[in-house]
Amino acid sequence: MSARIPLPLLTALLGTLGSGTMLSAQEPLTLFDGQSLAGWVTSGGRYDGPALWSVEEGAITGRQGPAKEGGLIYTERFWHSFDLSFETKIDYPFDSGVFLRMVPPSWEKGEGADRARGGKGLQVTLDHRPGGEIAGIYADGWLHHCPEGEKVYKQGEWNQVRVRMYGTTPRIEVWINGQKTTDYELPADAKGYAPSGRIGLQVHGGENVPATQTARFKKVTLRELPVFDRAQFTLDEQNALQPNDAAQAQGWTNLLDPQLSQWQPDGDGKGYAFRDGLLALLVEGGSHHIATKKDYRDFALRFDFKIAKMANSGLFLRAARDGSNPAFSGCEIQILDDYNWETTTNSKLAPYQFTGGLYGSLPPGVKTAFYPLGRWNTYEIVYRGSRLSVRLNGELLHDVDTHAVKGEPPFAKRAATGFLGLQRHAPGGIEGDAFAWFKNVYIRELPQDG
Template sequence: MKLTNSRGKRSRMSLALVSLLVAGTAVFSNSPASAQTSSKGWTKLFDGKTLNGWKRVAGEASYEVKDGTIVGTAVMNTPNTFLITEKEYGDFVLELDVMLESDQSNSGVQTRSHYDPSGNNGKCRVYGRQVEFDPSARAWSGGIYDEARRGWLYPLTLNPKAQQAFKVGEYNRVRIESIGNETKTWINGVPTAYVVDTLDDKGFIGLQVHSVSSAEQAGKKVYFKDIRIKTKDLKPTPFPAGVYVVNNVPNTLTDYETQHGWKLLFDGKSTKGWKGAYKTAFPEKGWQVQDGMLTVLPAGGGESTNGGDIVTTDKYSAFDLSFDFKLTPGANSGVKYFVTLSEHNPGSAIGLEYQVLDDKLHPDAKMGRDGNRTLASLYDLITADKQERFLRPIGEWNKGRVVVYPDNKVEHYLNGVKVLEYTRGAEEYRALVANSKYKDWENFGEAPEGHILLQDHGNKVSFRSIKLKEL
């Protein structure tokens, strides 16, 4: 039937088409990747035609507008290049579509960021939190990186279920909520990262083309379109249960963490919940609570010769344990788990140990086998597979994490990156124990439950933000 046969027929057909379009729009709006498609309260940051309101800084990669899209092109031997807003933003919800044409590319969106005009030999240096787009095999897209400052805050090893959300060679819908101290991200509707941070209450938004150093990477393109922001009447979108939160506010829990079972093992003010190993009370000397830190005081480097180890009053079986620690030069300590206190041995109490150590200055790092006494290792059993670039310097806070699943699988993390895993009681595990200093302890590390322990090794080491969720 032709639409022009008669006025009546065209009107009826037009109404039918409109009805179909409306129905189709309703279906699209209910899809997870297109949440909140209403234009109410949203402002376009990109007009689809020009780069008005934006400026390029820090590098020589190019940005141009083609077919309603901002196209960034990588250039060899130039620093990371950013297209940043001329306006700064505090609280906001940002949505945009992003496409990387190749797994050789890398990009990101800066949030509440800044730049130093004198950095990079006068070309300026951009710094601040960045939502990463990483199409490599590592697959950390949607994670949060602190550009030119602290490094990774939320690598996607913390949320492996979200690692496959980003698709190379097609547009991905990205949502970023920066409300108060909380930043949350979504990729194609998948909840991805959750960071609580006190730095930067406002700053610019920036699009990144990453630096490249090979001809294969040069010329690779990144595409941005449909960029919009909302800054008023903001309501945080809830995350589902099971997403790990990187909380950089010391000794606190978010409402989300509390709701989903996390509790503080150290309140930042007292020794409540702790006692000396093999003691009925907290040690009278050797430990200090001050400025929100639980600190073991120096005593010449001897093992448990001052205040001695401290343990939680409660015992735990399957759990997710996180803690911040700060080493002094040459210091040694540890966080032990499944400590039963049944051995009544001299020195430090027996248990599986997340090693806390200055690898460069303490001699224990060169003992054991193949580095299995270094930082974040399962002490004397399994070496932590870690890269120097993910470590914070001695004197700064690092984040440790131990996850023990109900099936006895165990994981160690350092600053959000998984560095080892094993299974308690497995044949491989028992073979390692048989060739270690623990070989004489029957069923070492296989107790159904035990205390958490902080070690006194005679060096000054501080702890804070010790939190645990039972699994």
């Protein structure tokens, strides 16, 4: 039976964007409020179990179950790439760990979208026993040993732990008490790993120790990082995305600059601003979309976006410049506040109107891939010939031959080349002067088939 715990704190933090307050990519999210287990669940990962979890003296506290069972407590939310920090105090001898990208094991055996999201996660070991390892990497077997971890871990004291995980095929860095102990990269050809998932804290079962032995965690915070392919991009010291040498050689280019020199808004040209490195869609203004000055045919595109409550936007692909509706002269990938739209408007969305939908044609393949308000989301899109692939936060939404997709007009009769655009469907009732923000907008033109 699942022990589902409400998450008012995290919801409040993530929801501040709806009040017009930007949550900077550099500001940490508090995952544990020091008083309750709001935002945490004891099932929904790969290693559920009846370990006992409570809050004691401002710390998440885990013990073995009545029959020395183990188990994990997980974040309710899924995470892909992040910089996680916490303090931990583990009684000696006791075995614990931090688990990354945890998903239900049933997904691996499922069909369709669930199976695509399934797979194993990875563990940063906190095995505080004779012969154990601190800050090793484990996933159904050892991936990386860390003999130095135990040397810097302080027995009987609170220890500062930092775990930085990023990349579609992840790199994991670990610091113990400020000293870097681990730097591991999962091989690019590794198979069977989940694309994203929950973060879990562990109590290992079967330990012949007193029932009073605990693993404790406090000051748990997280900075979210962009979703990207490490073969093409890297992060600078400010966690901003930068193309590496290989990406530059492949032709990846940045579409954003302070002058928005590569973009042209329609209508009166008003409704956009470049602020703090972000393209903001403003509430005030008469423009309906902002379009690239250049037309594109075959390309790979990636960008990050964040929206306010009741935001309505979208991404136009290969849209014609004839004044017709760009959602149908080309196509549109939807961006919408799925979390509040139906309730606030007392209406029912069509399946294709949810974020990630191919507007007018297909619903998103994984509806839950869209993160809650206040969190950055990442689209990765490849459009080559009639083949369209769309990923949201690392999860595959579409991989289709558009000529076989139902639509009006048929995709085969739509523009084969056109502009990329961001829709400014300015909603009412927004608190603040902007409702959507975009960053790390990179594109690579692809050679045409044939």
